[in-house]
Amino acid sequence: MKHIFKTATIALSALLVVTSCAKWEEQNTDRFGVTDKMLEADYNNIGAYYPQILQSVYFNFGDYAWEFQLNENLTADTWVGYCGNASLFANNINCTTYAMLDGWIGNLWNISYNYVMAPIFNSIQPQTDNDEYYYFYAPALIAKVMTMSQVVNAYGPAIYSAYGADATVNTYDSVEDAYKQFFVDLDTAIANLDRFIKENPDSKPFKNFDEWCDGDFTKWIRLANTIRLRLAMHIVKADPATARAQAEKAISNSYGVLEGSEVVAEHGASWKHPLYTLVAWTDCFAGAVITSYMSGYNDPRAKKYFTAATDERAAAANVDYVGVRMGIPVIDGKDTKGEYMGYSVPANGHEDPYTLCSAAEAYFLRAEGVLRGWNMGGLSAREYYQAGVMASFTALGVKGAEDYLASDATMADYKDFANPANDIAAVSDVTPKWDESLSNEKKLEKIIVQKYIAIYPDGEEAWTEMRRTGYPKIYPILVNNSNGVLKDNDIVRRMPYHEGLKANDPTGYASAVSKLGGADNAATRLWWDKDTPNF
Numbered sequence: 001m002k003h004i005f006k007t008a009t010i011a012l013s014a015l016l017v018v019t020s021c022a023k024w025e026e027q028n029t030d031r032f033g034v035t036d037k038m039l040e041a042d043y044n045n046i047g048a049y050y051p052q053i054l055q056s057v058y059f060n061f062g063d064y065a066w067e068f069q070l071n072e073n074l075t076a077d078t079w080v081g082y083c084g085n086a087s088l089f090a091n092n093i094n095c096t097t098y099a100m101l102d103g104w105i106g107n108l109w110n111i112s113y114n115y116v117m118a119p120i121f122n123s124i125q126p127q128t129d130n131d132e133y134y135y136f137y138a139p140a141l142i143a144k145v146m147t148m149s150q151v152v153n154a155y156g157p158a159i160y161s162a163y164g165a166d167a168t169v170n171t172y173d174s175v176e177d178a179y180k181q182f183f184v185d186l187d188t189a190i191a192n193l194d195r196f197i198k199e200n201p202d203s204k205p206f207k208n209f210d211e212w213c214d215g216d217f218t219k220w221i222r223l224a225n226t227i228r229l230r231l232a233m234h235i236v237k238a239d240p241a242t243a244r245a246q247a248e249k250a251i252s253n254s255y256g257v258l259e260g261s262e263v264v265a266e267h268g269a270s271w272k273h274p275l276y277t278l279v280a281w282t283d284c285f286a287g288a289v290i291t292s293y294m295s296g297y298n299d300p301r302a303k304k305y306f307t308a309a310t311d312e313r314a315a316a317a318n319v320d321y322v323g324v325r326m327g328i329p330v331i332d333g334k335d336t337k338g339e340y341m342g343y344s345v346p347a348n349g350h351e352d353p354y355t356l357c358s359a360a361e362a363y364f365l366r367a368e369g370v371l372r373g374w375n376m377g378g379l380s381a382r383e384y385y386q387a388g389v390m391a392s393f394t395a396l397g398v399k400g401a402e403d404y405l406a407s408d409a410t411m412a413d414y415k416d417f418a419n420p421a422n423d424i425a426a427v428s429d430v431t432p433k434w435d436e437s438l439s440n441e442k443k444l445e446k447i448i449v450q451k452y453i454a455i456y457p458d459g460e461e462a463w464t465e466m467r468r469t470g471y472p473k474i475y476p477i478l479v480n481n482s483n484g485v486l487k488d489n490d491i492v493r494r495m496p497y498h499e500g501l502k503a504n505d506p507t508g509y510a511s512a513v514s515k516l517g518g519a520d521n522a523a524t525r526l527w528w529d530k531d532t533p534n535f
Contacts, residue, residue: 081289084324
């Protein structure tokens with residue numbers, strides 16, 4: 001894909017936060033057609049900035065799918081086995097083979113600051129500091145926490161609590177301090193929304209700008225509580241007391257977390273699903289890991305996620321869904337994707353929504369919380385686990401959850417019909433059926449595997465959970481171009497800071513590395529990523 005080659009050869013700008021965002025408003029206008037007239041009435045003076053902010057949390061602009069490809073698809077999506085790459089990007093020396101290509105790894109950092117943090121700080125926050133528009137700041141805070149938790153989980157220390165405080169100094173939060181501020185910001189957002197709901201129970205002033213919750217502030221609070229629960233679980237090994245307190249706070253809030261089959265998804269008028277575009281470019285296949293789990297389980301959700309394989313060899317072997325392994329070798333130094341054109345690809349339609357958070361995820365988080373002895377609302381781990389599976393089925397419009405939950409099936413072995421040297425036996429033996437006699441560790445693996453399936457294609461969150469828990473178990477990499485930083489059986493623990501950051505902000509960079517607690521490479525574990533047992 002020509003966009004990738006172009007981006008890979010040009011180091012991304014490292015001018016940060018206040019200094020890097022001078023043109024954000026011009027970009028906003030170009031991409032969304034915001035005019036001066038629109039800004040004159042019906043909250044447009046504030047709300048008109050939101051389409052860019054909300055679509056930038058995962059940077060899902062359809063016309064800019066190559067940036068999503070760098071942010072997530074050729075990094076986290078591939079590292080967790082959601083997607084597979086068979087294209088010869090940078091002569092196969094790229095993130096999919098553990099080479100942290102500088103032109104790729106900096107994209108998430110720059111996009112998050114330029115398209116989320118900058119407009120919130122420069123345009124949303126100044127207009128909502130006064131009491132008149134306090135409630136319009138709450139969605140921005142929630143989006144900011146969602147965006148920057150991805151950044152912190154990907155890189156480590158980042159500019160957050162002191163963002164914009166001094167244009168000449170970039171002050172980095174440690175991962176621990178960033179998480180503390182995430183919880184504070186969620187407190188503020190929830191309090192503001194709760195106040196507005198009580199004072200204006202039938203009003204939806206945000207509806208015209210809301211591409212996530214259709215102006216429903218109660219759903220925004222449930223989203224915020226679910227994000228609080230998600231972040232609490234991230235830190236369970238690093239700070240178990242805070243993790244429990246924040247998780248129970250999310251559950252005890254009067255609005256609760258997402259429940260039933262609720263989803264929060266990007267679905268705006270200018271929306272285009274990025275995976276649809278990547279498939280059209282023939283740059284994205286289904287991943288071998290997720291298709292092995294779903295094929296082994298005979299999971300009926302697979303038809304919603306992926307196209308059935310058309311490869312004659314797969315048909316002869318009675319395999320409906322087959323993906324591509326991570327870091328496959330190239331054939332004779334040539335692009336290998338032609339060998340896989342009959343394999344499964346993401347089945348997303350052009351205008352399909354992109355799920356950001358769901359009740360299914362909340363149920364799985366609650367199931368894990370019960371295993372840990374937390375008060376998650378009164379049900380058992382089994383009941384929350386089963387509710388998570390059923391919520392996922394219902395949200396996708398798929399039947400058969402009851403039979404699925406009674407299944408003793410296991411992950412399928414992987415067969416690569418294009419290159420049998422890539423074949424590998426299944427690496428997990430957990431089943432969809434709950435077994436109360438199992439250890440908490442084995443129950444946790446069940447929970448995380450089902451969460452992994454349910455939250456597809458959110459590779460960023462799946463990558464965080466894989467690092468935190470060790471699940472789901474995935475296939476080892478085939479080609480390792482990390483120059484010894486990572487072993488073949490290792491997973492990427494973080495993305496290094498990009499070179500432009502080091503060059504343009506050396507003081508900030510040095511501060512960030514000092515708070516990282518290890519070398520600035522892909523093997524260093526973050527604060528919450530402890531090499532300790534789950535229980």
